[in-house]
Amino acid sequence: MSVGRAARAMPTLLRVGMAEAIAYRAEFIVWMLTSTLPLVMLGLWTSVADEAPFASYRAADFVAYYLATLIVRNLCGNWAFWHISEEIRQGTLSMRLLRPIHPFYAYAATHLASVPLRGLVALPFAAILLYSSASDQLITDPALIGIFVLSVAGAWTLTFLTLVTVGSLAFFIEKSMALFDVYIGVFAVMSGYLVPLPLLPHWVGQVADVAPFRFMLSFPVETLLGMHSRTGALEMLAAQWAYVGAVAVVALLVWRSGVRRYEAYGQ
Amino acid sequence: MIEVRDLHKHFKVQRRAAGLGAALRSVFHRDYEIVRAVDGVSFRIERGERVGFLGPNGAGKTTTLKVLSGLLHPTSGSVEVGGFDPRRRESAFLSSITLVMGQKQQLLWDLPPAETYALNRAVFQVPDAQYRETMAELSELLDLGELATKPTRQLSLGERMKCELAAALLHRPTTLFLDEPTIGLDVSMQVAIRDFIRAYNERYQATVLLTSHYMEDVAALCQRVIVIDHGRLVYDGDLRALVTKMHPRKRVSFTLTAPVDRDQLERLGTVVEHEEGHVALDVDHAELRDAVSHALAELPVADLSVEDPPLESAMRQLIANHRAERGESA
Numbered sequence: 001m002s003v004g005r006a007a008r009a010m011p012t013l014l015r016v017g018m019a020e021a022i023a024y025r026a027e028f029i030v031w032m033l034t035s036t037l038p039l040v041m042l043g044l045w046t047s048v049a050d051e052a053p054f055a056s057y058r059a060a061d062f063v064a065y066y067l068a069t070l071i072v073r074n075l076c077g078n079w080a081f082w083h084i085s086e087e088i089r090q091g092t093l094s095m096r097l098l099r100p101i102h103p104f105y106a107y108a109a110t111h112l113a114s115v116p117l118r119g120l121v122a123l124p125f126a127a128i129l130l131y132s133s134a135s136d137q138l139i140t141d142p143a144l145i146g147i148f149v150l151s152v153a154g155a156w157t158l159t160f161l162t163l164v165t166v167g168s169l170a171f172f173i174e175k176s177m178a179l180f181d182v183y184i185g186v187f188a189v190m191s192g193y194l195v196p197l198p199l200l201p202h203w204v205g206q207v208a209d210v211a212p213f214r215f216m217l218s219f220p221v222e223t224l225l226g227m228h229s230r231t232g233a234l235e236m237l238a239a240q241w242a243y244v245g246a247v248a249v250v251a252l253l254v255w256r257s258g259v260r261r262y263e264a265y266g267q
Numbered sequence: 268m269i270e271v272r273d274l275h276k277h278f279k280v281q282r283r284a285a286g287l288g289a290a291l292r293s294v295f296h297r298d299y300e301i302v303r304a305v306d307g308v309s310f311r312i313e314r315g316e317r318v319g320f321l322g323p324n325g326a327g328k329t330t331t332l333k334v335l336s337g338l339l340h341p342t343s344g345s346v347e348v349g350g351f352d353p354r355r356r357e358s359a360f361l362s363s364i365t366l367v368m369g370q371k372q373q374l375l376w377d378l379p380p381a382e383t384y385a386l387n388r389a390v391f392q393v394p395d396a397q398y399r400e401t402m403a404e405l406s407e408l409l410d411l412g413e414l415a416t417k418p419t420r421q422l423s424l425g426e427r428m429k430c431e432l433a434a435a436l437l438h439r440p441t442t443l444f445l446d447e448p449t450i451g452l453d454v455s456m457q458v459a460i461r462d463f464i465r466a467y468n469e470r471y472q473a474t475v476l477l478t479s480h481y482m483e484d485v486a487a488l489c490q491r492v493i494v495i496d497h498g499r500l501v502y503d504g505d506l507r508a509l510v511t512k513m514h515p516r517k518r519v520s521f522t523l524t525a526p527v528d529r530d531q532l533e534r535l536g537t538v539v540e541h542e543e544g545h546v547a548l549d550v551d552h553a554e555l556r557d558a559v560s561h562a563l564a565e566l567p568v569a570d571l572s573v574e575d576p577p578l579e580s581a582m583r584q585l586i587a588n589h590r591a592e593r594g595e596s597a
Contacts, residue, residue, distance in 0.1 A: 008389070016375070094371065100358035
C-alpha cells in the first residue's frame with residue numbers, strides 16, 4: 001500500500017469526495033449551521049464589552065476574533081470521527097480494507113474534498129465581514145500570511161488525525177460517541193472556540209497553552225489577527241507540526257491495534 | 268489456487284442473560300464463551316474451479332470467506348490464496364481477489380455507480396485501455412445499460428447487485444469469493460447473475476467460491492460442493508454424488524387419465540403421492556428402467572417425469588446424519 005499508489009489515486013479520490021459533498025448538500029448545510037457557534041459567542045461578548053473593554057478585549061476585538069474563528073473552523077473542521085466509527089460499527093470497513101490503499105488516504109481525501117464547498121458557501125460572507133470590521137487587525141506581512149496558510153494546513157491535519165484517533169477507539173468501545181462528546185467539550189474550551197484563550201482562568205490557560213487543541217484553531221486565528229511576531233509565529237508553527245507528527249504516530253498505532261482486533265474478532 | 272489446511276477460527280463472545288439484574292451484574296463481571304466458528308477445516312481448490320460452499324446459518328461459511336480474503340486472521344491453521352498469505356493483505360493479493368457480500372455494499376450510496384468505478388479504477392490502478400475493455404465486457408455481460416449513471420439509492424436491489432458485481436470485478440480479479448450474491452433477488456435476476464458468474468469464470472479462468480441459500484444457484488454453477496456445519500467439514504466432493512448418496516432413489520411422477528389402485532403402484536416403487544390424476548413414486552436407480560417400462564405398459568399414463576430429489580433435501584439429510592453421528596441436536 002505505497003504512498004505512490006495513494007498519490008496517483010488522490011486526484012480521483014478528491015474528485016469523488018467533492019461529488020459526495022455536493023450530493024450531501026442538505027446535511028452539509030446543517031453541519032455548517034452547527035459550526036456557527038462563534039457568531040453566538042460574538043453576540044454575547046460584544047454586548048459584554050460594549051461599554052468597556054473586558055480583560056483588554058474591546059467589542060471590535062471580539063468581532064474580529066469570532067469572525068476569524070468562524071473562518072478557520074470552517075476550513076479545518078471535519079467529521080472523520082463519525083465516518084470512521086460508523087464504518088467500524090456497521091462492518092462496512094471490511095470493504096475499505098479490501099482496497100489496496102491505506103484507509104487514512106481515502107478518509108483524508110473525502111474530508112479534504114469538502115473544504116472548497118464549505119469555503120464557497122460560508123467563507124465569502126465571513127471574510128467580507130471580517131475585512132470590513134477589522135481590516136486594521138489583519139496581517140499584511142507576506143511572511144505571516146505564508147505562516148497563516150501553513151498553520152491552517154497544520155490545523156486541518158491535526159484535527160483530522162485527532163478525530164481519526166478518537167474514531168478508531170470504536171474498534172475497542174461500542175459506544176464511542178461518548179468519547180467524542182468528551183473530546184468536543186475539551187476542544188471547545190481548550191482550542192479557543194468558545195472563549196479567547198487569554199480569557200480562560202489562569203491554570204486552564206496554562207494547560208491550553210501546551211495542549212494540542214489551540215493548534216487546531218486558536219493559533220491560526222491569532223496569526224491571522226496579527227497577535228504573533230514572525231519569530232513567535234514560526235515557533236508556534238514548529239510546535240504545531242510537531243504535534244501533527246506525534247498525533248500521526250498515535251493515530252497509526254491506535255488504528256493498527258484496532259485493525260488487529262477487527263481481524264481477530266470480525267464484524 | 269486456494270489451499271486451506273486445518274483452519275480454526277475461534278471468537279470470544281460475551282454471554283449475558285436478559286433483564287436489568289444481568290445488565291447490572293455485567294458491569295462488574297462478564298462471562299465469555301469461545302465460539303468455534305471454523306473448527307479444523309481443510310480443502311484445496313484449483314484455478315478455474317467453481318465450488319459451492321454450503322451449510323446452514325452459522326455454519327462458518329462467511330467467516331471462512333473473510334479469512335480467505337484477509338479480513339479475519341486464523342486462530343490456527345494456514346491459508347494460501349493464489350500463492351499469497353491473505354493475512355498480509357498485500358496490494359498484489361488484494362488486486363487478485365474480490366469479496367462480494369450480498370448484505371454489504373461498496374457502492375457509494377448517493378452517487379451513481381460510475382463514481383465507485385472511477386474510484387476503484389484509480390485505487391486498483393487499472394490502465395485506461397483495460398478499464399474501457401473491462402467496462403464494455405461487464406456492461407455487456409451484466410446488461411448494465413444506463414444503470415451506472417443513476418444514483419445507487421435509486422436502483423432496485425437486483426440492479427444494485429449487478430452494479431456491485433461490476434465494481435467488484437473491474438480490476439479483473441482471478442479469485443472470486445461470493446457470499447450470497449443473489450440474496451433477495453427475483454428469479455430472473457438470479458438467473459442473470461448466475462449466467463454472469465459462469466461467463467466470467469470461463470472467460471478469465473477465475474476461481475469461484477460461492478455461498479448461497481438458493482440451491483438453484485449452486486446446482487446451476489457448481490459441480491463440486493464443500494459443506495460445513497458448526498465449523499466442521501461435512502462433505503467435499505461432487506454435487507450429484509452427494510444427492511445420490513443422500514437419496515439413492517429417483518422420483519418418478521405420473522399424470523394419469525384414469526384412477527389406479529395403490530397396490531398396482533406399490534409393485535413399481537414406494538408411493539409418496541397418490542391423488543386423483545397424479546402419483547409420485549420413489550424408485551431405486553437399478554430398477555428405474557423396469558419401473559418406467561411397466562408403468563407405460565400397464566398404467567393410463569398421460570405424462571411422466573423422472574427427477575432427482577431436491578438438493579435442499581439432500582443437504583438436510585447430510586446435516587442431520589452428521590449431527591446424529593456427533594450426537595448433536597439439529
